[in-house]
Amino acid sequence: MKSPKAAVLFAVVLLGMGLLAERERHTRASTAVRALPNAAGDELDARLGGRKMDLRRADALALRSVPGLGPSLSRRLIEAREAGRLESWADVRAVPGMGPRRLETLQRYADIAPARSDRLSPTSR
Numbered sequence: 001m002k003s004p005k006a007a008v009l010f011a012v013v014l015l016g017m018g019l020l021a022e023r024e025r026h027t028r029a030s031t032a033v034r035a036l037p038n039a040a041g042d043e044l045d046a047r048l049g050g051r052k053m054d055l056r057r058a059d060a061l062a063l064r065s066v067p068g069l070g071p072s073l074s075r076r077l078i079e080a081r082e083a084g085r086l087e088s089w090a091d092v093r094a095v096p097g098m099g100p101r102r103l104e105t106l107q108r109y110a111d112i113a114p115a116r117s118d119r120l121s122p123t124s125r
Contacts, residue, residue: 052111055092056081066109073097088112 053062055077063074076095080086085094089112093103 052109054113055086055106055110056113058110066106068102068105073102086112 060071060074060078063069063077064071069077073095076097077086077092080091080095085091089103089107092098092106092112093100098106
């Protein structure tokens with residue numbers, strides 16, 4: 001390069017090109033991530049075979065298989081269940097991190113079975 005201004009201009013152009021390339025890579029990656037939950041949901045649908053998992057008995061691994069539920073939210077759901085705060089969908093919605101879209105997705109794959117004490121005992125028949 002013959003002048004310092006040309007060198008600076010060249011460096012700025014290279015930096016700009018690098019930032020654009022990084023932005024494009026990030027955009028492609030985030031698009032792929034957005035497409036993943038549908039694929040995961042289809043796989044979960046196939047595994048459940050039209051049935052729904054019982055939210056009162058599902059373990060952390062089963063909960064994490066639901067699209068949009070990560071390890072933290074799965075853990076909070078289990079903690080709420082163990083504390084007796086998982087009686088209805090309103091209780092599930094009250095779990096921190098459970099927004100309306102995640103709740104809708106969870107309702108697609110899970111159900112809340114009645115508590116064992118709600119069921120008739122063999123002696124009460």
